[in-house]
Amino acid sequence: MPHAEQGAQSERASKLAQPGKYLLFQLAGETYGFPILQVREIISLESITRVPRTSQCVLGVINLRGKVIPVMDLRTRFELERIPATDETVIIVLQCELSDRLLTIGAVVDDVREVTFLGAEHVSAPPAGTHLEDEFVVGIGTPQESQIIFLLDVDAIVRFDEEGVLRAAAGETSPPNITEREPHEDTNRR
């Protein structure tokens, strides 16, 4: 598993998208691609159990045939606007090897498209001068001239536990919520 080896690398910048098969999906009008080797399956958006006091981008946990796996909202992870689920909304179940264990995690995306093969001639590094690599983009796929696919680094996306609190959630952590709510509830009681 070539991707398992990649997972051990911590330097995101040195990591570039490789030619190969990608699962293409939609997020806020753009097309992205996950390396197919790290996609375990695609499931419909079923009931998600909310996990209180966790990162903003974590929607909760689901029961995947007996395994309790976290599900994150990729829109929130990418600091995009949250939208209500549609019929097309699905969970892509990803698998990646973190430094010490195998992580299975679900990612909610707007829509899945297809699996496509991107040869070396269709894969290029993200253009210099952008901050795309900060957005987990490790390559650009251009199967046709008009089409552009952002190739993603799964390991970097799921590694928000080690980065501390997710950037998207910064400044919006739970304590303020409580201070807002608690007096309100207290007045209710009295």
Add this chain to the structure above:
Amino acid sequence: MANDDARQLLDELSSLLLLCKVQNSSDLRAIFVSLGKLEQACKSEHWEIVSDAANLYRDAVRADASERMGELIEGLAQSCEELDGQIAWAQQAHKPDPETASPPREKSPVVPSFVMGGAINVNTAHDSAGEVRSVSRATEEVENMIDFYSEAQDAIDQNERLLLDHQDGELDANSIAALFRAFHTIKGVAGFVGLTQPTKLAHSTESLLGGVRRGDMSADQVILDLLLESNERMQTLVASVRLAIEASTSVPLDERVDDLCRRIDAAVSREASPEDQPSRQPAIATSADDDAAVPQRLASRSQGSTQIRDTLKVDVGRVDSLVEMVGEMVIVESMITGDPDLRHVRSPKLANNLRQMAKITRDLQKIALQLRMVPVRGLFTRTARMVRELSRQCNKQIRFTAEGEATEMDRNMVELLADPLVHIIRNAVDHGIEDAAEREAAGKPVEGSIRISAYHESSNLVIEIADDGRGLDVDKLIARGYERGLISTGQSLSDTEAYELVFAPGFSTTDTVTAFSGRGVGMDVVRKNIKSMRGRIGIQSKPGQGTAFRLVLPLTLAIIDGTLISCGRETYILPTLSIVESIRPKQGMVRAPGGHSQILQVRGKTYPLYKLSALLEIPEAREDPQNMHAVIVESASHSFALQVDDVVAQQQVVIKGLEKQLQSKIFSGAAILSDGQIGLIINVDEVVAIANDYGHSMQGVA
């Protein structure tokens, strides 16, 4: 019959040789070990020729990993055939006399000349190599090291059981032989991976045992102590190998090994001269004093030996995933049997099949959980050794008795229990049991007693550790409590509450700090560990009569008794063991003194009352003050009450870990409920911290 043994060993060896791949180090190691066995068997029958040949081959196998291995194996296979023929010949002759039964010299097995040469090279290289070899070198070497570790560890554990079983009596021939084999195995494997110290120690010990076996010396206390010490030293050596493997460093040298080897060797050579005899006399006398204990021990041992069954070593990960899968099946099963659509089907056949399925699933779950269960014996053996050691160092005579060693517990809990037991035992030996003079003055037998027992009680494992020492001094405890500000003056404590002080961090009543206890660290660790296993610990004590610790633990870490509570439209799980009671408070019982914090008063006791809805930001909670539920929970540090909408049910749940990505300290895990939904298990130890957090932020706002 030794001939049959030898042939069997040869058969084994031949098949190994047939299947052997030259590059595969574990194959080579198997051959190495097999040759060792052959050598051993032939040696005991005085077939020097065969055993010597086997020995040479062993050295050659060890020395030469690659280049000439093919050639060597070829030669070995040929020799095997010849040996087989010779043994058959010896069998035909049917002469019991080893001299005539041994194969004639001219028919001695073919040993390629390079094997002879290789053997010499090995020996010299070996001695100078030392233990500086780095384990990190090659993965193959690491694998060999890991094999060495697991094999040596097994042998050490087995030795320890044997030695402790016989610590007051004489070692019988069978035990000596078993010990001899175990040390021989260690020597063989250690030699193969090139660890000099374990090899050397095993070798010395082996010669000591050899002397005992030949009858050159008797297995008295001195020898027993040496054997115990040797086994313990081997344990540390093996442990350091493990550390070295894990850290990919080189195996450190232990300078105490040389000293021990010298003493063992001295004991072996000393046996020839009889003037040493008197010095050992007292040791023998004390062990003879122990007569009363011997029949009991023998009885328990014979009981134990009948329980030895064939076992299979299985990777723990596999067992864990099996247990997990079975847990899933139980849930799916209950989903099917409880399916409303199926209920409408009026079919006796279906009903019958469903019942059948339910029964099989339950049985399967039971068996699957048992797979991970191990007897507490191993843990008790360690405890016995510790009592022995400590009593000697403290100069106290202590009799250690263990009951219920066959009681089983989750393998994963054994390690977690080891530390608490160490602390409890240290306290018992050091503080609990009085010294001989004090005991005599109190009219007690000079010999103190520590009793450890294990048994199952409902769905819990109970371990009790009782001593017959001086007991806890309540007044002293309370005085210390005041001193350390743990209790406020004027506060009156019941005896049980006073005992609880023992678990406060840094608490100690002893005025003298010894090497073993008195520093006040320990008992808080005990309680923390027990709590982390979702267990409870209690103390009973009578002045002058002793102290007893009672540990109540869940049978397994995989399953807990959960209480399902609901709040809003969400369901959470509280570990039932941590729940004291659940009540429907009447209005006067809830007080809100400062505005924000609430207090629940139950039968004169007060608890902080936290709203689950606020802690977990649950929308749509009912919050009906007329009709509220409060669950009183006991955590490691505090007791508190949780306001919930409803207490739904109690059920056993299979615990699933949560990914780190969830960053949710407040949940210790999750479980899949009978409707397939996920219930998060609340970590009661974190509730207070989180409630305090929001309490502080409240103050900031106010």
